[in-house]
Amino acid sequence: METTTKIGFIGLGTMGKPMAWNLHQAGFDLGVYNRTRKKAKSFKSEGVKVYGSPKKLAKASDVIIMMVTDSDALVDLLMGAKGILSGLQRDAIVINMSTVSRESNLEAADAVQLEKARFVEAPVSGTKKPAEDGTLTVLAGGDKNLVDELDPLFRAMGDTVLYCGELGQATNMKLTINLLLGGMMQVFAEALVFGQKQGLDIDGILENISSGPLQSPLFEIKGQLIKERNFEKNFPVDLLLKDLNLVLDAAQQKQVFLPAVSAVREAVNGTQSLGHGDEDMAAVVKLLEKVSS
Ligand code: NA7
Numbered sequence: 090m091e092t093t094t095k096i097g098f099i100g101l102g103t104m105g106k107p108m109a110w111n112l113h114q115a116g117f118d119l120g121v122y123n124r125t126r127k128k129a130k131s132f133k134s135e136g137v138k139v140y141g142s143p144k145k146l147a148k149a150s151d152v153i154i155m156m157v158t159d160s161d162a163l164v165d166l167l168m169g170a171k172g173i174l175s176g177l178q179r180d181a182i183v184i185n186m187s188t189v190s191r192e193s194n195l196e197a198a199d200a201v202q203l204e205k206a207r208f209v210e211a212p213v214s215g216t217k218k219p220a221e222d223g224t225l226t227v228l229a230g231g232d233k234n235l236v237d238e239l240d241p242l243f244r245a246m247g248d249t250v251l252y253c254g255e256l257g258q259a260t261n262m263k264l265t266i267n268l269l270l271g272g273m274m275q276v277f278a279e280a281l282v283f284g285q286k287q288g289l290d291i292d293g294i295l296e297n298i299s300s301g302p303l304q305s306p307l308f309e310i311k312g313q314l315i316k317e318r319n320f321e322k323n324f325p326v327d328l329l330l331k332d333l334n335l336v337l338d339a340a341q342q343k344q345v346f347l348p349a350v351s352a353v354r355e356a357v358n359g360t361q362s363l364g365h366g367d368e369d370m371a372a373v374v375k376l377l378e379k380v381s382s
Contacts, residue, residue, distance in 0.1 A: 099154065291315075
Protein backbone atom coordinates (compact mmCIF):
# COMPACT_ATOMS: atom_id res chain seq x y z
CA MET A 90 0.00 0.00 0.00
CA GLU A 91 1.52 3.29 -1.14
CA THR A 92 1.21 6.46 0.89
CA THR A 93 -0.27 7.99 -2.28
CA THR A 94 -3.29 5.68 -2.00
CA LYS A 95 -6.30 7.86 -1.26
CA ILE A 96 -7.76 6.95 2.13
CA GLY A 97 -11.21 8.10 3.23
CA PHE A 98 -11.94 7.77 6.94
CA ILE A 99 -15.51 7.84 8.28
CA GLY A 100 -16.28 8.25 11.99
CA LEU A 101 -14.23 10.67 14.06
CA GLY A 102 -15.41 9.52 17.49
CA THR A 103 -13.36 8.57 20.54
CA MET A 104 -11.52 5.85 18.61
CA GLY A 105 -11.80 7.02 15.02
CA LYS A 106 -10.35 10.48 15.56
CA PRO A 107 -6.94 9.37 16.89
CA MET A 108 -6.81 6.50 14.40
CA ALA A 109 -7.40 8.85 11.47
CA TRP A 110 -4.91 11.26 12.95
CA ASN A 111 -2.25 8.54 13.07
CA LEU A 112 -2.87 7.77 9.39
CA HIS A 113 -2.36 11.43 8.60
CA GLN A 114 0.80 11.55 10.71
CA ALA A 115 2.11 8.45 8.92
CA GLY A 116 1.89 10.38 5.65
CA PHE A 117 -1.16 8.75 4.06
CA ASP A 118 -3.23 10.84 1.67
CA LEU A 119 -6.24 11.21 3.96
CA GLY A 120 -9.76 12.61 3.63
CA VAL A 121 -12.41 12.38 6.35
CA TYR A 122 -16.17 12.48 6.89
CA ASN A 123 -18.07 12.79 10.16
CA ARG A 124 -21.83 13.19 10.60
CA THR A 125 -21.24 15.94 13.16
CA ARG A 126 -19.05 18.15 11.08
CA LYS A 127 -17.40 20.11 13.87
CA LYS A 128 -15.49 16.99 14.96
CA ALA A 129 -13.56 17.23 11.69
CA LYS A 130 -12.42 20.81 12.35
CA SER A 131 -8.93 19.93 13.59
CA PHE A 132 -8.34 17.87 10.44
CA LYS A 133 -9.43 20.70 8.18
CA SER A 134 -7.03 23.11 9.83
CA GLU A 135 -4.22 20.58 9.17
CA GLY A 136 -5.05 20.53 5.46
CA VAL A 137 -6.93 17.20 5.48
CA LYS A 138 -9.84 17.19 3.03
CA VAL A 139 -13.19 17.09 4.84
CA TYR A 140 -16.04 15.67 2.74
CA GLY A 141 -19.69 16.71 3.01
CA SER A 142 -21.12 13.21 2.53
CA PRO A 143 -20.01 9.56 2.53
CA LYS A 144 -20.80 9.53 -1.20
CA LYS A 145 -18.36 12.35 -1.94
CA LEU A 146 -15.69 10.68 0.20
CA ALA A 147 -16.23 7.34 -1.56
CA LYS A 148 -15.96 8.93 -5.01
CA ALA A 149 -12.52 10.26 -4.10
CA SER A 150 -11.10 7.28 -2.17
CA ASP A 151 -9.29 4.05 -3.02
CA VAL A 152 -9.69 2.77 0.53
CA ILE A 153 -12.60 3.67 2.83
CA ILE A 154 -12.31 3.02 6.55
CA MET A 155 -15.37 3.02 8.78
CA MET A 156 -15.11 3.42 12.57
CA VAL A 157 -18.66 4.02 13.75
CA THR A 158 -20.87 3.00 16.65
CA ASP A 159 -22.90 0.01 15.56
CA SER A 160 -24.74 -1.88 12.81
CA ASP A 161 -27.33 0.89 12.33
CA ALA A 162 -24.57 3.41 11.69
CA LEU A 163 -22.84 1.03 9.30
CA VAL A 164 -26.03 0.52 7.28
CA ASP A 165 -26.87 4.26 7.25
CA LEU A 166 -23.41 5.20 6.02
CA LEU A 167 -23.18 2.48 3.41
CA MET A 168 -26.70 2.35 2.07
CA GLY A 169 -28.36 5.62 3.11
CA ALA A 170 -28.99 8.56 0.81
CA LYS A 171 -25.58 9.91 -0.23
CA GLY A 172 -24.10 6.77 1.31
CA ILE A 173 -20.83 5.09 0.39
CA LEU A 174 -22.38 2.66 -2.09
CA SER A 175 -23.68 5.53 -4.22
CA GLY A 176 -20.12 6.77 -4.78
CA LEU A 177 -18.02 3.62 -4.48
CA GLN A 178 -15.34 3.10 -7.12
CA ARG A 179 -14.80 -0.27 -8.78
CA ASP A 180 -11.98 -2.15 -6.98
CA ALA A 181 -12.03 0.19 -3.99
CA ILE A 182 -11.56 -1.41 -0.59
CA VAL A 183 -14.00 -0.85 2.29
CA ILE A 184 -12.62 -1.67 5.74
CA ASN A 185 -15.08 -1.85 8.61
CA MET A 186 -13.21 -1.30 11.88
CA SER A 187 -16.39 -0.79 13.95
CA THR A 188 -17.57 -3.62 16.17
CA VAL A 189 -20.85 -4.85 14.71
CA SER A 190 -22.38 -8.30 14.41
CA ARG A 191 -20.88 -10.94 12.13
CA GLU A 192 -24.11 -10.83 10.10
CA SER A 193 -23.87 -7.07 9.60
CA ASN A 194 -20.32 -7.49 8.33
CA LEU A 195 -21.37 -10.22 5.91
CA GLU A 196 -24.30 -8.13 4.63
CA ALA A 197 -22.05 -5.11 4.20
CA ALA A 198 -19.51 -7.26 2.35
CA ASP A 199 -22.22 -8.55 -0.03
CA ALA A 200 -23.42 -5.01 -0.75
CA VAL A 201 -19.87 -3.78 -1.39
CA GLN A 202 -19.00 -6.73 -3.60
CA LEU A 203 -22.14 -6.14 -5.69
CA GLU A 204 -20.51 -2.81 -6.61
CA LYS A 205 -17.34 -4.72 -7.68
CA ALA A 206 -15.43 -3.40 -4.70
CA ARG A 207 -13.76 -5.33 -1.86
CA PHE A 208 -14.47 -5.61 1.87
CA VAL A 209 -12.42 -6.42 4.96
CA GLU A 210 -13.55 -6.44 8.60
CA ALA A 211 -10.97 -5.17 11.06
CA PRO A 212 -12.32 -4.42 14.54
CA VAL A 213 -9.70 -3.38 17.04
CA SER A 214 -8.78 -4.45 20.52
CA GLY A 215 -7.76 -1.55 22.76
CA THR A 216 -9.39 1.68 23.86
CA LYS A 217 -8.72 5.43 23.60
CA LYS A 218 -5.12 5.51 24.82
CA PRO A 219 -3.83 2.73 22.52
CA ALA A 220 -5.76 4.42 19.69
CA GLU A 221 -3.87 7.65 20.43
CA ASP A 222 -0.54 5.86 20.79
CA GLY A 223 -1.04 3.78 17.64
CA THR A 224 -0.75 0.58 19.66
CA LEU A 225 -4.11 -1.03 18.95
CA THR A 226 -4.41 -4.69 18.05
CA VAL A 227 -6.08 -4.93 14.66
CA LEU A 228 -8.14 -8.11 14.24
CA ALA A 229 -8.56 -8.71 10.54
CA GLY A 230 -10.98 -11.01 8.73
CA GLY A 231 -11.52 -11.66 5.03
CA ASP A 232 -9.27 -12.32 2.07
CA LYS A 233 -5.74 -12.93 3.41
CA ASN A 234 -3.97 -11.33 0.43
CA LEU A 235 -6.08 -8.22 0.85
CA VAL A 236 -5.33 -8.08 4.58
CA ASP A 237 -1.61 -8.40 3.79
CA GLU A 238 -1.91 -5.59 1.25
CA LEU A 239 -3.47 -3.39 3.93
CA ASP A 240 -0.77 -4.16 6.51
CA PRO A 241 1.05 -0.77 6.27
CA LEU A 242 -2.26 0.99 6.82
CA PHE A 243 -3.14 -1.12 9.86
CA ARG A 244 0.35 -0.60 11.28
CA ALA A 245 -0.15 3.16 11.27
CA MET A 246 -2.98 2.58 13.76
CA GLY A 247 -1.85 -0.50 15.65
CA ASP A 248 1.30 -2.39 16.60
CA THR A 249 -0.22 -5.85 16.17
CA VAL A 250 -2.20 -7.18 13.24
CA LEU A 251 -3.84 -10.53 13.86
CA TYR A 252 -5.33 -12.34 10.89
CA CYS A 253 -8.34 -14.23 12.25
CA GLY A 254 -9.58 -16.05 9.13
CA GLU A 255 -12.56 -15.67 6.82
CA LEU A 256 -15.00 -12.76 7.08
CA GLY A 257 -16.79 -12.86 10.43
CA GLN A 258 -13.92 -14.45 12.34
CA ALA A 259 -12.36 -11.11 13.34
CA THR A 260 -15.71 -10.12 14.86
CA ASN A 261 -15.87 -13.46 16.65
CA MET A 262 -12.38 -12.83 18.03
CA LYS A 263 -13.29 -9.30 19.12
CA LEU A 264 -16.43 -10.52 20.89
CA THR A 265 -14.45 -13.29 22.59
CA ILE A 266 -12.04 -10.69 23.97
CA ASN A 267 -14.77 -8.26 25.00
CA LEU A 268 -16.73 -11.01 26.73
CA LEU A 269 -13.65 -11.51 28.91
CA LEU A 270 -13.14 -7.76 29.32
CA GLY A 271 -16.71 -7.19 30.49
CA GLY A 272 -16.59 -10.14 32.85
CA MET A 273 -13.26 -9.08 34.35
CA MET A 274 -14.47 -5.50 34.81
CA GLN A 275 -17.69 -6.55 36.54
CA VAL A 276 -16.17 -9.11 38.90
CA PHE A 277 -13.29 -6.75 39.74
CA ALA A 278 -15.80 -4.02 40.66
CA GLU A 279 -17.72 -6.54 42.79
CA ALA A 280 -14.50 -7.56 44.59
CA LEU A 281 -13.73 -3.89 45.36
CA VAL A 282 -17.22 -3.20 46.70
CA PHE A 283 -17.32 -6.44 48.68
CA GLY A 284 -13.89 -5.87 50.23
CA GLN A 285 -14.63 -2.30 51.20
CA LYS A 286 -18.00 -3.25 52.72
CA GLN A 287 -16.04 -5.67 54.93
CA GLY A 288 -14.00 -2.70 56.14
CA LEU A 289 -10.94 -3.21 53.96
CA ASP A 290 -9.09 -0.26 52.52
CA ILE A 291 -9.13 0.10 48.69
CA ASP A 292 -5.36 0.63 48.54
CA GLY A 293 -4.79 -2.60 50.41
CA ILE A 294 -7.12 -4.53 48.12
CA LEU A 295 -5.48 -3.13 44.98
CA GLU A 296 -1.99 -3.81 46.29
CA ASN A 297 -2.92 -7.37 47.16
CA ILE A 298 -4.38 -8.01 43.68
CA SER A 299 -1.28 -6.53 42.04
CA SER A 300 1.17 -8.61 44.01
CA GLY A 301 -0.27 -12.04 43.23
CA PRO A 302 -1.26 -14.21 40.27
CA LEU A 303 -4.36 -12.04 39.60
CA GLN A 304 -2.16 -9.10 38.67
CA SER A 305 -3.46 -7.51 35.47
CA PRO A 306 -2.96 -4.14 33.72
CA LEU A 307 -6.75 -3.87 33.46
CA PHE A 308 -7.19 -4.15 37.23
CA GLU A 309 -4.36 -1.69 37.85
CA ILE A 310 -5.70 0.95 35.45
CA LYS A 311 -9.37 0.61 36.39
CA GLY A 312 -8.58 0.25 40.10
CA GLN A 313 -6.74 3.56 40.10
CA LEU A 314 -9.56 5.29 38.19
CA ILE A 315 -12.21 3.94 40.57
CA LYS A 316 -10.13 5.06 43.54
CA GLU A 317 -9.87 8.56 42.03
CA ARG A 318 -13.57 8.49 41.05
CA ASN A 319 -12.53 9.30 37.51
CA PHE A 320 -15.08 7.83 35.11
CA GLU A 321 -14.14 9.77 31.98
CA LYS A 322 -14.83 7.38 29.12
CA ASN A 323 -12.16 5.24 27.55
CA PHE A 324 -14.55 2.45 26.71
CA PRO A 325 -18.06 3.55 27.68
CA VAL A 326 -20.78 1.51 29.35
CA ASP A 327 -23.01 2.00 26.26
CA LEU A 328 -20.50 0.27 23.97
CA LEU A 329 -19.74 -2.50 26.45
CA LEU A 330 -23.47 -3.21 26.64
CA LYS A 331 -23.66 -3.24 22.83
CA ASP A 332 -20.86 -5.81 22.69
CA LEU A 333 -22.34 -8.00 25.43
CA ASN A 334 -25.61 -8.02 23.49
CA LEU A 335 -23.69 -9.06 20.37
CA VAL A 336 -21.96 -11.84 22.36
CA LEU A 337 -25.21 -13.17 23.79
CA ASP A 338 -26.98 -13.02 20.40
CA ALA A 339 -24.11 -14.94 18.79
CA ALA A 340 -24.05 -17.41 21.68
CA GLN A 341 -27.77 -18.04 21.33
CA GLN A 342 -27.38 -18.81 17.63
CA LYS A 343 -24.80 -21.50 18.42
CA GLN A 344 -26.50 -22.57 21.67
CA VAL A 345 -23.53 -21.66 23.84
CA PHE A 346 -24.35 -21.44 27.57
CA LEU A 347 -22.89 -18.25 29.09
CA PRO A 348 -24.55 -17.76 32.49
CA ALA A 349 -21.95 -15.35 33.86
CA VAL A 350 -22.09 -13.14 30.77
CA SER A 351 -25.89 -12.94 31.07
CA ALA A 352 -25.49 -11.72 34.65
CA VAL A 353 -22.83 -9.20 33.60
CA ARG A 354 -25.13 -7.90 30.88
CA GLU A 355 -27.86 -7.29 33.47
CA ALA A 356 -25.45 -5.35 35.68
CA VAL A 357 -24.13 -3.27 32.77
CA ASN A 358 -27.69 -2.64 31.61
CA GLY A 359 -28.56 -1.48 35.14
CA THR A 360 -25.56 0.84 35.14
CA GLN A 361 -26.74 2.35 31.87
CA SER A 362 -30.27 2.77 33.28
CA LEU A 363 -28.83 4.82 36.14
CA GLY A 364 -27.57 7.30 33.52
CA HIS A 365 -23.93 6.19 33.31
CA GLY A 366 -23.95 5.02 29.68
CA ASP A 367 -21.53 7.67 28.50
CA GLU A 368 -19.06 7.04 31.33
CA ASP A 369 -16.21 4.58 31.30
CA MET A 370 -17.10 0.93 31.90
CA ALA A 371 -15.48 1.26 35.34
CA ALA A 372 -18.77 2.99 36.28
CA VAL A 373 -20.28 -0.49 36.73
CA VAL A 374 -19.03 -0.03 40.29
CA LYS A 375 -21.60 2.77 40.78
CA LEU A 376 -24.60 0.45 40.44
CA LEU A 377 -23.06 -1.94 42.98
CA GLU A 378 -22.35 0.89 45.40
CA LYS A 379 -25.85 2.28 45.01
CA VAL A 380 -27.74 -0.92 45.64
CA SER A 381 -25.32 -2.16 48.33
CA SER A 382 -25.55 0.78 50.70
P1 NA7 B 1 -18.02 7.02 19.43
O1 NA7 B 1 -17.05 7.88 20.13
O2 NA7 B 1 -19.40 6.93 19.97
O3 NA7 B 1 -18.07 7.50 17.91
C1 NA7 B 1 -19.02 6.95 17.05
C2 NA7 B 1 -18.86 7.51 15.65
O4 NA7 B 1 -19.90 6.94 14.82
C3 NA7 B 1 -19.03 9.03 15.57
O5 NA7 B 1 -18.18 9.53 14.56
C4 NA7 B 1 -20.50 9.16 15.16
O6 NA7 B 1 -20.79 10.35 14.50
C5 NA7 B 1 -20.62 8.01 14.21
N1 NA7 B 1 -22.04 7.58 14.01
C6 NA7 B 1 -22.83 6.95 14.89
N2 NA7 B 1 -24.04 6.72 14.35
C7 NA7 B 1 -24.01 7.24 13.10
C8 NA7 B 1 -24.95 7.30 12.06
N3 NA7 B 1 -26.17 6.74 12.17
N4 NA7 B 1 -24.58 7.91 10.92
C9 NA7 B 1 -23.35 8.45 10.79
N5 NA7 B 1 -22.39 8.42 11.75
C10 NA7 B 1 -22.73 7.81 12.89
O7 NA7 B 1 -17.51 5.51 19.34
P2 NA7 B 1 -15.99 4.98 19.45
O8 NA7 B 1 -15.12 5.77 18.56
O9 NA7 B 1 -15.62 4.85 20.88
O10 NA7 B 1 -16.17 3.48 18.91
C11 NA7 B 1 -16.32 3.20 17.54
C12 NA7 B 1 -16.40 1.70 17.34
O11 NA7 B 1 -15.19 1.06 17.81
C13 NA7 B 1 -17.51 1.01 18.09
O12 NA7 B 1 -18.06 -0.01 17.30
C14 NA7 B 1 -16.82 0.46 19.32
O13 NA7 B 1 -17.52 -0.64 19.88
C15 NA7 B 1 -15.45 0.11 18.83
P3 NA7 B 1 -21.19 11.69 15.35
O14 NA7 B 1 -19.88 12.28 15.75
O15 NA7 B 1 -22.00 11.22 16.53
O16 NA7 B 1 -21.97 12.52 14.41
